[in-house]
Amino acid sequence: MMIGVDLDNTLICYDALFHRLGREMGDLPSNIPIDKTAIRNWFRANGQEDIWTQMQAHAYGDRILGAQAFLGAVDTLLGWQLAGHHVAIVSHKTRTPYSGPMFDLHSAARKWLEVAGLSGVPAYLEETRSGKIDRIARLQCTAFIDDLPEFLFDPLFPDVPTRILFDPNGNFPSKHNSGIIQARSWSDVRDQIEQSRN
Numbered sequence: 001m002m003i004g005v006d007l008d009n010t011l012i013c014y015d016a017l018f019h020r021l022g023r024e025m026g027d028l029p030s031n032i033p034i035d036k037t038a039i040r041n042w043f044r045a046n047g048q049e050d051i052w053t054q055m056q057a058h059a060y061g062d063r064i065l066g067a068q069a070f071l072g073a074v075d076t077l078l079g080w081q082l083a084g085h086h087v088a089i090v091s092h093k094t095r096t097p098y099s100g101p102m103f104d105l106h107s108a109a110r111k112w113l114e115v116a117g118l119s120g121v122p123a124y125l126e127e128t129r130s131g132k133i134d135r136i137a138r139l140q141c142t143a144f145i146d147d148l149p150e151f152l153f154d155p156l157f158p159d160v161p162t163r164i165l166f167d168p169n170g171n172f173p174s175k176h177n178s179g180i181i182q183a184r185s186w187s188d189v190r191d192q193i194e195q196s197r198n
């Protein structure tokens with residue numbers, strides 16, 4: 001198989017880092033769940049969208065090493081490689097943040113991958129969404145895992161037989177007959193890939 005994997009919020013879990021940054025940089029109450037979406041919603045609802053923007057620059061930039069891989073994600077990727085699958089990380093990531101401090105987000109991401117032990121997995125960091133779609137098509141991925149339903153459902157998304165929506169916090173209602181499989185954890189992802197081979 002040729003398995004493509006998204007990077008941010010699929011492989012790298014930013015929830016705890018955003019919670020920490022929200023407390024350091026803003027007034028995030030400690031009882032807000034450790035969930036990126038809940039944290040973003042709180043900043044929006046409290047008129048602190050500018051702080052949220054700054055937090056993102058730091059999370060994907062100079063503070064990225066404070067983010068952990070999702071449980072089981074790294075071992076799963078390395079296990080697939082050992083089993084003879086091709087694995088590639090394909091991410092839509094601008095070189096610098098949309099605003100805020102001008103960190104090099106690509107070198108930050110590559111540093112994270114190196115520290116995580118994933119230097120042996122090819123990583124394609126694409127500046128645009130269409131660049132990411134083209135890359136998935138050119139790699140001829142037979143499976144792709146991503147946390148964004150609007151990306152997997154994009155009419156331009158290539159014809160990838162196994163599309164897995166990674167939804168650890170259960171934010172999306174399950175869509176039956178959509179052709180998209182939902183996974184709540186990396187052990188779910190591993191099981192789904194195993195099943196798709198049969």
Ligand SMILES: [Mg+2]
Pocket residue numbers: 006007008009010146147148
């Ligand atoms: Mg993502």
